[in-house]
Amino acid sequence: MADSDLFIDIVAPNGQRYKQPRGLFINNEFVRSSEGKTIASIDPGTDTEIASVYAASTEDVDTAVKAAQKALKDPSWKLLPGTDRGRLMSRLADLIEEKKELFATIDAWDNGKPYQVALNEDLPEAIGTIRYYSGWADKTFGQTISTTHAKFAYTLRQPIGVVGQIIPWNYPLSMAAWKLGPALACGNTVVIKAAEQTPLSILVLGTLIAEAGFPPGVVNIINGYGKEAGAALVAHPLVDKIAFTGSTVTAREIMKLAAGTLKNITLETGGKSPLLVFPDADIEQAVKWSHFGIFSNQGQICTATSRILVHEQIFDKFVDQLKAAIKTTSKIGSQWEESTFQGPQVTRAQYERVLSYIESGISEGATIAAGGSPVSSSLSDAHKDGYFINPTIFTNVKDSMRIYREEIFGPVVVVVAFASEEEAIQRANDTTYGLGAAVFTRDLERAHRVAAEIEAGMVWVNSSQDCDPRIPFGGVKQSGIGRELGEAGLEAYTQTKAVHVNMGTKL
Numbered sequence: 001m002a003d004s005d006l007f008i009d010i011v012a013p014n015g016q017r018y019k020q021p022r023g024l025f026i027n028n029e030f031v032r033s034s035e036g037k038t039i040a041s042i043d044p045g046t047d048t049e050i051a052s053v054y055a056a057s058t059e060d061v062d063t064a065v066k067a068a069q070k071a072l073k074d075p076s077w078k079l080l081p082g083t084d085r086g087r088l089m090s091r092l093a094d095l096i097e098e099k100k101e102l103f104a105t106i107d108a109w110d111n112g113k114p115y116q117v118a119l120n121e122d123l124p125e126a127i128g129t130i131r132y133y134s135g136w137a138d139k140t141f142g143q144t145i146s147t148t149h150a151k152f153a154y155t156l157r158q159p160i161g162v163v164g165q166i167i168p169w170n171y172p173l174s175m176a177a178w179k180l181g182p183a184l185a186c187g188n189t190v191v192i193k194a195a196e197q198t199p200l201s202i203l204v205l206g207t208l209i210a211e212a213g214f215p216p217g218v219v220n221i222i223n224g225y226g227k228e229a230g231a232a233l234v235a236h237p238l239v240d241k242i243a244f245t246g247s248t249v250t251a252r253e254i255m256k257l258a259a260g261t262l263k264n265i266t267l268e269t270g271g272k273s274p275l276l277v278f279p280d281a282d283i284e285q286a287v288k289w290s291h292f293g294i295f296s297n298q299g300q301i302c303t304a305t306s307r308i309l310v311h312e313q314i315f316d317k318f319v320d321q322l323k324a325a326i327k328t329t330s331k332i333g334s335q336w337e338e339s340t341f342q343g344p345q346v347t348r349a350q351y352e353r354v355l356s357y358i359e360s361g362i363s364e365g366a367t368i369a370a371g372g373s374p375v376s377s378s379l380s381d382a383h384k385d386g387y388f389i390n391p392t393i394f395t396n397v398k399d400s401m402r403i404y405r406e407e408i409f410g411p412v413v414v415v416v417a418f419a420s421e422e423e424a425i426q427r428a429n430d431t432t433y434g435l436g437a438a439v440f441t442r443d444l445e446r447a448h449r450v451a452a453e454i455e456a457g458m459v460w461v462n463s464s465q466d467c468d469p470r471i472p473f474g475g476v477k478q479s480g481i482g483r484e485l486g487e488a489g490l491e492a493y494t495q496t497k498a499v500h501v502n503m504g505t506k507l
């Protein structure tokens, strides 16, 4: 299998050596793409190429889907007891944990996130999610339902079948874990497509899928372009379900395409999540979480609390403290520096997109209270072409402005003032999105009242961005359909079959 074209020897900037697979992972083997097309992965910190990997064509997608379809019927997977399936999954979690430094290295390099963040946040999340769902593998069953003496019924919870999963680039490995965990726990087979911006770590995951002992074809991993490989997966007639995380615009395309074969879909899309600070809040805590809620992961978080609504009495104080938090906390620079809080944006395209939003804020008349420009002077020579943007705060923002309404997906936040709880809720809900929301108050009743009123899939009280494999995650309105994580995440990957049993001949 060690073919020089399918594996390359890599030495990462932190000295980590490893063999990077380059192929499409189908039937537990790496293969070239049929048309030989490749994707180059770029280090966003230095604007240099790391490696190129094979990109799936429509024909390759078909091959991967057929492998998953065959594996679904293969007794080695179909008849595998849930307990044994769980054991395979927990072995996979252990193998990822053994290689956690390697995965953190690859994701930091490929995505631009600080290595320490990848190691201490992304990796525990990915490992924890697979481990959590390994426990569910033998705990998803149906019910018996009593009707009359002559009849009874029961339900079977069965896998949906072949699942196509399409993931984004902001958390490459943990997004794969969120998708694979529940799908495998429920006995499905999978074709998963990574984002073209971050194609590397998921291929290393492929080697561990084989090593853990999953039968060939159960998990197939492809890289490829969204409009080609992604669209081919969504349209494929043998794919029973699509699970997608990414932008709302792409989700609309996917929904349209999935209509052709009436596919079951779950979508986790964009957001413009509000963070409300009431006058009785612990302001230091509100500032700390506001900073984290928009500036961590370079602002590239679907749940980023990117609209901060602050009571007018404490508005000036809050803005001053948020600016101060940037100065003390937002150390910008190389992914490999231990003290780095913020690395580069993932790609040049994203970098330019974020800067164009900053331009639009300026031209619509908002005030830049902090940042508002690319980082220039503080970077080393090696990083001067990297995609670094200063954390940016806008004030004097009108609710009609693009920076207030649209998802920027970068380190840019708007801070606006409100006068009453009613106004705060009304303006927080004045959006097409509904992913996360945060409420800062010390008033217990207000905390729960506002949490209930906010149109969002998740609400954080006196916090922002909490996420746990045991707790459902997802959006309302145009932020998504369905839930991931927790017991709720299993719903997306099983279907219920009702069996009616006639106990006699009298009725």
Ligand code: ADP
Pocket: 166, 167, 168, 169, 193, 194, 195, 196, 224, 225, 226, 227, 229, 230, 231, 234, 245, 246, 247, 248, 250, 251, 253, 254
């Ligand atoms: P972004 O705009 O941030 O790159 P996308 O939502 O476009 O985010 O991408 C998320 C994932 O969706 C990626 O894996 C991408 O390849 C895939 N994708 C993009 N366009 C399509 C499409 N038309 N059909 C299926 N998948 C797509």
